[in-house]
Amino acid sequence: MADIADKHTVTSEQAAPAERRPLPRWVITTISICVALGLWEISGRNINPIFGSYPSAIAVAFWELLKSGELVSALSTSLQPFIAGYGLAILLGVPLGLVVGRFRTAEASLGIYITAGYAMPLVALVPLLMLWLGLGFAVKVAVVFLMSLFPIVINTWLGVVAVPKTLIEVGKSFVASDVVILRRIILPATLPYIMAGIRLAVGRAVVGMVIAEFFTTISGLGAVIINSANNFDTATMFVPIIVLMVMAIGLNSLIGVVERWVAPWQAEIAGRDRE
Amino acid sequence: MGEVSFVDVSKRFSLRVDGELHHVQALERVSFTVNNGEIVALIGPSGCGKTTALRVAMGLDAATGGRVTVDGREVEGCGYDRGMVFQHAELLPWLSARENVMFGLEMKGVRGAHLRDAADKYLELVGLGSSGNRRPHQLSGGMKQRVGIARALAIDPSVLLMDEPFGALDAQTRESLQAELLDIHARTGKTILFVTHDLDEAVLIADRIVVMKNGAVQEIMKVPLSRPRPDLGLVRGMPEFVETRYKVWKTLHEDTVH
Numbered sequence: 001m002a003d004i005a006d007k008h009t010v011t012s013e014q015a016a017p018a019e020r021r022p023l024p025r026w027v028i029t030t031i032s033i034c035v036a037l038g039l040w041e042i043s044g045r046n047i048n049p050i051f052g053s054y055p056s057a058i059a060v061a062f063w064e065l066l067k068s069g070e071l072v073s074a075l076s077t078s079l080q081p082f083i084a085g086y087g088l089a090i091l092l093g094v095p096l097g098l099v100v101g102r103f104r105t106a107e108a109s110l111g112i113y114i115t116a117g118y119a120m121p122l123v124a125l126v127p128l129l130m131l132w133l134g135l136g137f138a139v140k141v142a143v144v145f146l147m148s149l150f151p152i153v154i155n156t157w158l159g160v161v162a163v164p165k166t167l168i169e170v171g172k173s174f175v176a177s178d179v180v181i182l183r184r185i186i187l188p189a190t191l192p193y194i195m196a197g198i199r200l201a202v203g204r205a206v207v208g209m210v211i212a213e214f215f216t217t218i219s220g221l222g223a224v225i226i227n228s229a230n231n232f233d234t235a236t237m238f239v240p241i242i243v244l245m246v247m248a249i250g251l252n253s254l255i256g257v258v259e260r261w262v263a264p265w266q267a268e269i270a271g272r273d274r275e
Numbered sequence: 276m277g278e279v280s281f282v283d284v285s286k287r288f289s290l291r292v293d294g295e296l297h298h299v300q301a302l303e304r305v306s307f308t309v310n311n312g313e314i315v316a317l318i319g320p321s322g323c324g325k326t327t328a329l330r331v332a333m334g335l336d337a338a339t340g341g342r343v344t345v346d347g348r349e350v351e352g353c354g355y356d357r358g359m360v361f362q363h364a365e366l367l368p369w370l371s372a373r374e375n376v377m378f379g380l381e382m383k384g385v386r387g388a389h390l391r392d393a394a395d396k397y398l399e400l401v402g403l404g405s406s407g408n409r410r411p412h413q414l415s416g417g418m419k420q421r422v423g424i425a426r427a428l429a430i431d432p433s434v435l436l437m438d439e440p441f442g443a444l445d446a447q448t449r450e451s452l453q454a455e456l457l458d459i460h461a462r463t464g465k466t467i468l469f470v471t472h473d474l475d476e477a478v479l480i481a482d483r484i485v486v487m488k489n490g491a492v493q494e495i496m497k498v499p500l501s502r503p504r505p506d507l508g509l510v511r512g513m514p515e516f517v518e519t520r521y522k523v524w525k526t527l528h529e530d531t532v533h
Contacts, residue, residue, distance in 0.1 A: 166365045169335055173359040174382035174430065175352075184378070188369045265369045265410055 050232045057235040058242065065239055070224065075243065078209055078220030081137055085144025086205040093149045093201075094194055097156025101190075102182055107157075114157070118150035122208070126215045140212040147208030148201035155200065159193025160186055192266045195259040202251045206244050276346050277433035277466030279309040279332060285340035286327055286490075301327045303490040304341065309434070314460060314467040316477035318523065319487035325470045326438055328487070332468065333359050333436050345434060355383050358427030360437040360469075364419040366411040372422045373398060373407035379430045397425040400459060417448035424456070428463065437469035441476065449473075453480055454507050461503050474527075478520045479507050486526045494526050 037055045044054025065071040100106045100114065126143060133139040163186050171181040213222025221240035228236035260267055286302040301324045309315045317325040330336040332343045334353040343350040345357060353359075358379075366375045376394040385393060398407050401421040411419055420440055427435055440456075441449040453476060460467060471477050477484050478498055486493040499515045510516050 164365075166361060166363070167367065170359075170361065170365050170367065170378075171382075172335060173333060173353050173357075174379045175354060176382050180382070185367065188367070191369075263369070265412065 049234055051234070053235040053238050058238045061233070061235040062239045062242075065224070065236065071239065071243070074219075074221045074224050074240065078213065078222070081140035081212065082144055082205060082209045084137075085141040085208065086148050086201065088141070089145050089148040089152055089201060089205070090198060093152030093197070094156050097153040097194070097197070098160055098182060098186065098190065100153065101157040101160025102178075102186060111157075114150060114153050117146075118154055120146075120150075122146055123211055123215070126211065130216055135217045139216050140209070143212040143216075144205050144208040147211075148205040151200040151204060152194070152197040155193050155197025156190060159190035159197075162193070163189040188263070191263040192259070195255060195263065199252055199255050202248050202255070206248050210244070277311045278346055279434055279466065279468055280344045281305050281307050281328065281332070281341070282344070283341035284328065284331060284338045284343060286324070286331060286336065287339045300490050302331070302338070305487075305490070305492055306341075307485050307492055307495055309466055309468050311466055312464050313483065314469070314481045316481035316484045317468065317470045317487060318472065318474070318477045318484055318527070319493070320527070321472065323487040324490040325487050327490075329436050329438050329468065329470050332434075333357055335359075355430050356432055357434050357436055358430055358432035360420070360423050360427045360435065360440045362439045363443055364411075364416075364423035366414075366419055366422055366426075368411050371408050371410055372403060372414065372418075375411070375422055376426045376429050379426045383430045393429060394425075397429040398422070400428065400462070401425045402455065415448070416444050417452055420444065420452060421455075424459070428459070428465070432465070434466045434468065437467065439470050439472065442472065449476070450507065456480060457504055457507070474520055474523055475511070477523065478516055479504070479510055484519075484523055486523060488527075496523060496526070 041054045041056060044052055044057075047054075049057070062071070096110075096114075100110050122143065125146075126139075129139050129142050133142055167185055167189060168181060171185045176184070209220075210222045210225070213220050214226065218226055221244060224240045225237050228234070228239075284302050284305040285300070288299040288301050290297055290299065303324075305324070305328055307315075317328060319325050327336060331338045332345075332350060334350050334357070345354075348356070350357075366372075367378060370378060373391070373394050376397055377390055380390055380393055395404065395407060398404055401424050403418060403421050403425065406414065406418065409418075411422070414422065423440070424435075424437075441452050444452065456467075457480060459465075469480070478500075481498055482502075484496045484498060486496065496519065498519050500510060500513065500519075504510050
């Protein structure tokens, strides 16, 4: 083999040596999930079903919840405040982050509230929010909104600060106004950061949604969790938890697709090759 | 049209080093004129203020004393009478080459079908007529800078200001772009003020060379080479080139010897 390769060095680029093709990512992920589920299944079966559960029992509980229609109705009840709060956080968080990052007066006057707001123990404030907004839809939207707003604002803000000064000077040298520079240079340059913030906010929005359902009117997936926990039905309790995690994973990859669509240059510039 | 005059231009920076306030005199009563259609090179060691002088002329930095005028009008901020070519091209990475050229035109208020045609015309001028759809990361360093030049030329400024435009390019690409710049100059007749730290480049391209040191103009030298200079390789062998290059080199090294 080595001899042949030496004789054909000119064409060796085409006839590359039979290199071991790395496993596709999805295969690695699938193997990882199978191993994790397998381990859980084996160890979970030895635990008292009140203290823990295991995948096959959860699958049965999932099927029953699905059949009765309870899961679908709970999910749709939960999703409404989720979408409203999360969407509102994106709509307000991105412009706020852009302004705070761009204008020093805005940064100096609002920056501390944003940093503090990110660390705010929101759970402790839910009773207060209930006094203001009642027990219904509005308070749930508010909790989801407050949970997801800050990572979006902070990431956008950081992104604006990281925009190379020279790109802004390009705008200035063509006599672009502040608004035009913000919209045509800073916004596109910041998009990768904004998308990262929107991704980070998914997890917090899901947590916010469940918190709201626990502490205000018990409803949606949160209600399924609480009711089954109260009945010591641990397998059923796990169903909404896993549904939420799967939903977060799905949203994350959806955002990844959107990111490649709105900021395709980013993936082209940044090397995605990793060992 | 396209006369740039520096009249007693001074610029002071303040910066804090280890808690102590330092004042840096970046420009000290700099005076010179770039005539209409002329190419002038600003040369000097790093930190001599040559880039600052260019930025003041562009309106990106404000002078603390004196003034710069373009065709008699005092510079107050950026304007379409000046086109800036940045050191690393600074193309907007999310726009194609054509859209980058269109960006400047759009800012100037050009709209409609004419916009795309005008951009293509200037891409053609810099030899990139067929690469308009490429994104900056799909262009080589030399091609990027060509787009940068096209973007600046497209707004039809009376003066082209260039900040070490070829400094980051490899030797061969630099040489071909230098020849191309002279060609563009011959065709458009634009006044060009460019900053460089490359002696050869200054002598090859410029009509006059402004040597700067410590923020002040040290000397202004005329390059005794006629235009056009179609073959820069040939120019390099001319005695006038060698002599001027040596004179500029000597001026640059006069004080540092002590």
